[in-house]
Amino acid sequence: MDEKDIENLMDKFDKSSMKEFKVTGDDGTDIYFSKLEHAPVQNMAPTTSSNTVSVTNENASKSKASQNDSTKIKAPLVGIVYFAPSPEKPVYKNVGDHVKKGETVCVIEAMKVINEVKSPISGTITKQVANDGDMVEYDQPIFEVEED
Template sequence: MLKIQEIRELIKLIDKSSIDEFQFENDGEKIVLKKNEVKIQQAAEPQAPAAVPFAPPAQPAPSAPAQSAAVEAPETPVAEKKQEDANLHKVESPMVGTFYASPSPENPAYVKTGDKVSKDSIVCIIEAMKLFNEIEAEVNGEIVEILVENGQLVEYGQPLFLVKAE
Protein backbone atom coordinates (compact mmCIF):
# COMPACT_ATOMS: atom_id res chain seq x y z
CA MET A 1 0.00 0.00 0.00
CA LEU A 2 1.22 3.49 -0.83
CA LYS A 3 2.04 5.81 2.03
CA ILE A 4 0.25 9.15 2.25
CA GLN A 5 3.48 11.02 1.39
CA GLU A 6 3.89 8.91 -1.77
CA ILE A 7 0.30 9.68 -2.77
CA ARG A 8 0.92 13.40 -2.20
CA GLU A 9 4.03 13.23 -4.39
CA LEU A 10 2.03 11.48 -7.11
CA ILE A 11 -0.65 14.18 -6.93
CA LYS A 12 1.98 16.93 -7.22
CA LEU A 13 3.71 15.25 -10.15
CA ILE A 14 0.44 14.64 -11.99
CA ASP A 15 -0.74 18.19 -11.27
CA LYS A 16 2.45 19.63 -12.81
CA SER A 17 2.33 17.29 -15.83
CA SER A 18 0.05 17.14 -18.85
CA ILE A 19 -1.43 13.81 -17.72
CA ASP A 20 -5.21 14.03 -17.18
CA GLU A 21 -5.72 10.60 -15.61
CA PHE A 22 -3.52 8.20 -13.65
CA GLN A 23 -4.41 4.69 -12.43
CA PHE A 24 -2.37 2.54 -10.06
CA GLU A 25 -3.25 -1.00 -8.97
CA ASN A 26 -1.35 -3.11 -6.46
CA ASP A 27 -2.49 -6.16 -4.45
CA GLY A 28 -6.16 -5.49 -5.12
CA GLU A 29 -5.96 -1.81 -4.16
CA LYS A 30 -6.62 0.77 -6.82
CA ILE A 31 -5.91 4.51 -6.97
CA VAL A 32 -7.37 6.64 -9.73
CA LEU A 33 -6.34 10.30 -10.02
CA LYS A 34 -8.05 12.57 -12.53
CA LYS A 35 -7.69 16.25 -13.32
CA ASN A 36 -9.09 18.76 -15.81
CA GLU A 37 -12.31 16.82 -16.23
CA VAL A 38 -14.64 19.18 -18.06
CA LYS A 39 -18.24 18.35 -18.89
CA ILE A 40 -19.95 20.10 -21.78
CA GLN A 41 -23.00 21.00 -19.68
CA GLN A 42 -20.85 22.75 -17.09
CA ALA A 43 -18.91 24.67 -19.74
CA ALA A 44 -22.11 26.00 -21.37
CA GLU A 45 -23.54 27.44 -18.14
CA PRO A 46 -20.65 29.74 -17.13
CA GLN A 47 -20.37 31.35 -20.57
CA ALA A 48 -22.88 34.12 -19.85
CA PRO A 49 -21.20 35.25 -16.58
CA ALA A 50 -17.76 34.92 -18.17
CA ALA A 51 -18.66 37.56 -20.77
CA VAL A 52 -19.09 40.20 -18.04
CA PRO A 53 -15.49 40.01 -16.75
CA PHE A 54 -14.13 40.16 -20.29
CA ALA A 55 -16.14 43.30 -21.20
CA PRO A 56 -14.21 45.80 -18.97
CA PRO A 57 -10.78 44.94 -20.36
CA ALA A 58 -12.11 45.45 -23.90
CA GLN A 59 -13.32 49.01 -23.10
CA PRO A 60 -9.85 50.57 -22.67
CA ALA A 61 -9.22 50.03 -26.40
CA PRO A 62 -8.86 53.78 -27.14
CA SER A 63 -5.76 53.88 -24.94
CA ALA A 64 -4.24 50.97 -26.89
CA PRO A 65 -1.56 53.16 -28.59
CA ALA A 66 -0.29 54.23 -25.16
CA GLN A 67 -0.23 50.61 -24.05
CA SER A 68 1.68 49.47 -27.12
CA ALA A 69 4.24 52.23 -26.54
CA ALA A 70 4.62 51.03 -22.97
CA VAL A 71 5.06 47.49 -24.25
CA GLU A 72 7.76 48.51 -26.74
CA ALA A 73 9.98 50.12 -24.09
CA PRO A 74 10.53 46.87 -22.13
CA GLU A 75 11.25 44.95 -25.34
CA THR A 76 14.70 46.54 -25.69
CA PRO A 77 15.97 45.02 -22.42
CA VAL A 78 14.35 41.74 -23.43
CA ALA A 79 16.31 41.81 -26.70
CA GLU A 80 19.50 42.52 -24.74
CA LYS A 81 18.69 39.70 -22.35
CA LYS A 82 18.19 37.35 -25.31
CA GLN A 83 21.67 38.28 -26.55
CA GLU A 84 23.07 37.57 -23.08
CA ASP A 85 21.17 34.26 -23.01
CA ALA A 86 22.82 33.28 -26.30
CA ASN A 87 26.15 33.30 -24.43
CA LEU A 88 24.72 31.24 -21.56
CA HIS A 89 24.22 27.50 -21.53
CA LYS A 90 21.03 26.21 -19.90
CA VAL A 91 21.41 23.03 -17.90
CA GLU A 92 17.99 21.44 -18.32
CA SER A 93 16.23 18.70 -16.41
CA PRO A 94 16.41 15.40 -18.30
CA MET A 95 13.29 14.12 -16.51
CA VAL A 96 10.30 14.96 -14.34
CA GLY A 97 11.19 14.78 -10.67
CA THR A 98 12.24 16.64 -7.55
CA PHE A 99 15.27 18.96 -7.65
CA TYR A 100 17.83 18.67 -4.84
CA ALA A 101 20.78 21.06 -4.64
CA SER A 102 22.82 18.82 -2.32
CA PRO A 103 23.33 15.08 -1.77
CA SER A 104 21.65 15.29 1.65
CA PRO A 105 20.12 18.00 3.85
CA GLU A 106 23.27 18.10 6.04
CA ASN A 107 25.64 18.63 3.10
CA PRO A 108 26.28 21.91 1.30
CA ALA A 109 24.88 22.48 -2.20
CA TYR A 110 26.84 21.01 -5.10
CA VAL A 111 27.17 24.48 -6.66
CA LYS A 112 26.23 28.07 -5.94
CA THR A 113 26.17 31.19 -8.09
CA GLY A 114 29.71 32.14 -9.14
CA ASP A 115 31.16 28.62 -8.85
CA LYS A 116 33.37 27.33 -11.66
CA VAL A 117 32.28 23.97 -13.11
CA SER A 118 33.61 21.51 -15.65
CA LYS A 119 31.36 19.56 -17.98
CA ASP A 120 31.65 16.51 -15.69
CA SER A 121 30.80 18.44 -12.49
CA ILE A 122 27.67 17.30 -10.68
CA VAL A 123 25.42 20.33 -10.16
CA CYS A 124 22.33 18.72 -8.58
CA ILE A 125 20.24 15.59 -8.12
CA ILE A 126 16.81 14.90 -9.63
CA GLU A 127 14.76 12.31 -7.76
CA ALA A 128 12.34 10.36 -9.91
CA MET A 129 10.51 7.29 -8.65
CA LYS A 130 12.83 6.93 -5.65
CA LEU A 131 15.91 6.98 -7.89
CA PHE A 132 18.43 9.78 -7.41
CA ASN A 133 19.93 10.92 -10.71
CA GLU A 134 23.08 13.06 -10.69
CA ILE A 135 22.92 15.91 -13.20
CA GLU A 136 26.16 17.20 -14.74
CA ALA A 137 26.99 20.74 -15.89
CA GLU A 138 27.47 19.65 -19.54
CA VAL A 139 29.89 22.57 -20.22
CA ASN A 140 32.95 24.18 -18.68
CA GLY A 141 32.10 27.56 -17.20
CA GLU A 142 30.68 29.54 -14.31
CA ILE A 143 27.27 29.18 -12.66
CA VAL A 144 25.49 32.48 -13.36
CA GLU A 145 22.05 31.67 -11.97
CA ILE A 146 20.21 28.84 -10.22
CA LEU A 147 16.68 28.82 -11.62
CA VAL A 148 14.92 26.41 -9.22
CA GLU A 149 14.56 26.01 -5.47
CA ASN A 150 15.68 23.01 -3.44
CA GLY A 151 12.86 20.44 -3.22
CA GLN A 152 10.97 21.94 -6.18
CA LEU A 153 9.24 19.69 -8.70
CA VAL A 154 10.74 20.09 -12.16
CA GLU A 155 9.52 19.14 -15.62
CA TYR A 156 11.38 17.49 -18.49
CA GLY A 157 13.42 20.15 -20.30
CA GLN A 158 12.95 22.78 -17.58
CA PRO A 159 16.04 24.99 -17.21
CA LEU A 160 17.79 24.43 -13.87
CA PHE A 161 20.98 26.51 -14.17
CA LEU A 162 22.47 29.17 -16.41
CA VAL A 163 26.18 28.59 -17.04
CA LYS A 164 28.47 31.10 -18.72
CA ALA A 165 30.45 28.80 -20.98
CA GLU A 166 34.21 29.24 -21.31
Protein backbone atom coordinates in the same frame (compact mmCIF):
# COMPACT_ATOMS: atom_id res chain seq x y z
CA MET B 1 4.64 -10.42 -21.19
CA ASP B 2 5.88 -12.19 -24.28
CA GLU B 3 8.18 -11.07 -27.08
CA LYS B 4 5.26 -10.14 -29.38
CA ASP B 5 3.77 -7.84 -26.71
CA ILE B 6 7.15 -6.13 -26.20
CA GLU B 7 7.65 -5.66 -29.95
CA ASN B 8 4.14 -4.19 -30.23
CA LEU B 9 4.90 -1.74 -27.38
CA MET B 10 8.22 -0.78 -29.01
CA ASP B 11 6.52 -0.09 -32.34
CA LYS B 12 3.77 2.05 -30.79
CA PHE B 13 6.30 3.94 -28.63
CA ASP B 14 8.53 4.61 -31.63
CA LYS B 15 5.59 6.11 -33.57
CA SER B 16 4.39 8.20 -30.60
CA SER B 17 5.54 11.63 -29.42
CA MET B 18 6.31 10.30 -25.92
CA LYS B 19 9.88 10.77 -24.68
CA GLU B 20 9.83 8.10 -21.96
CA PHE B 21 7.62 5.14 -21.14
CA LYS B 22 7.77 2.57 -18.34
CA VAL B 23 5.45 -0.31 -17.70
CA THR B 24 5.39 -3.26 -15.31
CA GLY B 25 3.71 -6.40 -16.59
CA ASP B 26 1.49 -8.72 -14.59
CA ASP B 27 4.37 -11.19 -14.42
CA GLY B 28 6.71 -8.60 -12.81
CA THR B 29 8.53 -7.70 -16.05
CA ASP B 30 9.77 -4.08 -16.04
CA ILE B 31 10.06 -2.37 -19.43
CA TYR B 32 11.52 1.11 -19.95
CA PHE B 33 11.68 2.96 -23.28
CA SER B 34 13.42 6.30 -23.78
CA LYS B 35 13.97 8.70 -26.68
CA LEU B 36 16.10 10.97 -24.52
CA GLU B 37 19.56 11.74 -25.88
CA HIS B 38 21.11 10.84 -22.54
CA ALA B 39 18.75 8.46 -20.82
CA PRO B 40 19.22 8.51 -17.05
CA VAL B 41 20.99 5.57 -15.48
CA GLN B 42 18.86 4.25 -12.69
CA ASN B 43 20.24 2.08 -9.93
CA MET B 44 17.33 -0.18 -9.20
CA ALA B 45 17.05 -2.93 -6.65
CA PRO B 46 17.18 -6.37 -8.28
CA THR B 47 13.75 -7.74 -9.10
CA THR B 48 12.67 -11.34 -8.87
CA SER B 49 12.16 -11.38 -12.62
CA SER B 50 15.11 -11.62 -14.97
CA ASN B 51 13.05 -10.30 -17.89
CA THR B 52 13.96 -6.62 -17.53
CA VAL B 53 14.22 -4.87 -20.89
CA SER B 54 15.62 -1.38 -21.44
CA VAL B 55 15.45 0.19 -24.88
CA THR B 56 16.84 3.53 -26.00
CA ASN B 57 15.80 4.86 -29.37
CA GLU B 58 19.10 5.92 -30.92
CA ASN B 59 17.29 7.27 -33.95
CA ALA B 60 15.60 10.02 -31.93
CA SER B 61 15.91 13.27 -33.77
CA LYS B 62 18.66 15.55 -32.51
CA SER B 63 17.89 19.22 -32.87
CA LYS B 64 20.63 21.79 -32.80
CA ALA B 65 20.53 23.89 -29.65
CA SER B 66 20.19 27.60 -30.08
CA GLN B 67 22.75 29.93 -28.51
CA ASN B 68 20.48 30.52 -25.48
CA ASP B 69 20.04 26.79 -24.84
CA SER B 70 23.80 26.25 -24.72
CA THR B 71 24.04 28.46 -21.63
CA LYS B 72 21.52 26.52 -19.57
CA ILE B 73 21.78 23.31 -17.59
CA LYS B 74 18.42 21.62 -18.05
CA ALA B 75 16.60 18.82 -16.26
CA PRO B 76 17.17 15.49 -18.05
CA LEU B 77 13.98 14.04 -16.53
CA VAL B 78 10.89 14.92 -14.50
CA GLY B 79 11.29 14.89 -10.73
CA ILE B 80 12.20 16.84 -7.62
CA VAL B 81 15.48 18.76 -7.76
CA TYR B 82 17.87 18.90 -4.81
CA PHE B 83 21.04 20.97 -4.78
CA ALA B 84 22.82 18.99 -2.02
CA PRO B 85 23.42 15.23 -1.69
CA SER B 86 21.58 15.29 1.66
CA PRO B 87 20.13 17.98 3.96
CA GLU B 88 23.19 18.04 6.24
CA LYS B 89 25.75 18.25 3.42
CA PRO B 90 26.77 21.36 1.43
CA VAL B 91 25.29 22.12 -2.00
CA TYR B 92 27.05 20.82 -5.10
CA LYS B 93 27.37 24.28 -6.72
CA ASN B 94 26.39 27.87 -5.84
CA VAL B 95 25.87 30.89 -8.08
CA GLY B 96 29.33 32.21 -8.94
CA ASP B 97 31.00 28.79 -8.76
CA HIS B 98 32.93 27.39 -11.71
CA VAL B 99 31.64 24.12 -13.13
CA LYS B 100 33.46 21.69 -15.40
CA LYS B 101 31.82 19.62 -18.12
CA GLY B 102 30.62 16.34 -16.58
CA GLU B 103 30.63 17.66 -13.00
CA THR B 104 27.55 16.99 -10.84
CA VAL B 105 25.58 20.19 -10.16
CA CYS B 106 22.45 18.74 -8.49
CA VAL B 107 20.30 15.61 -8.26
CA ILE B 108 16.75 14.85 -9.32
CA GLU B 109 14.62 12.34 -7.46
CA ALA B 110 12.25 10.43 -9.72
CA MET B 111 10.30 7.38 -8.58
CA LYS B 112 12.40 7.06 -5.40
CA VAL B 113 15.61 6.97 -7.49
CA ILE B 114 18.25 9.70 -7.16
CA ASN B 115 19.71 10.75 -10.54
CA GLU B 116 22.77 12.98 -10.76
CA VAL B 117 22.57 15.96 -13.12
CA LYS B 118 25.92 16.63 -14.75
CA SER B 119 26.92 19.82 -16.51
CA PRO B 120 27.10 19.53 -20.31
CA ILE B 121 29.40 22.58 -20.46
CA SER B 122 32.22 24.28 -18.57
CA GLY B 123 31.73 27.78 -17.21
CA THR B 124 30.57 29.92 -14.32
CA ILE B 125 27.09 29.54 -12.84
CA THR B 126 25.34 32.91 -13.20
CA LYS B 127 21.82 32.05 -12.05
CA GLN B 128 19.94 29.29 -10.23
CA VAL B 129 16.56 29.08 -11.97
CA ALA B 130 14.90 26.33 -9.89
CA ASN B 131 14.63 26.20 -6.10
CA ASP B 132 15.63 23.30 -3.85
CA GLY B 133 12.73 20.84 -3.59
CA ASP B 134 10.96 22.13 -6.72
CA MET B 135 9.28 19.75 -9.14
CA VAL B 136 11.03 20.17 -12.49
CA GLU B 137 9.85 19.11 -15.93
CA TYR B 138 11.94 17.49 -18.64
CA ASP B 139 14.17 20.07 -20.37
CA GLN B 140 13.34 22.78 -17.78
CA PRO B 141 16.32 25.08 -17.04
CA ILE B 142 17.90 24.56 -13.61
CA PHE B 143 21.01 26.76 -13.92
CA GLU B 144 22.24 29.43 -16.31
CA VAL B 145 25.95 29.21 -17.09
CA GLU B 146 28.37 31.63 -18.74
CA GLU B 147 30.55 29.36 -20.86
CA ASP B 148 34.35 29.58 -20.72
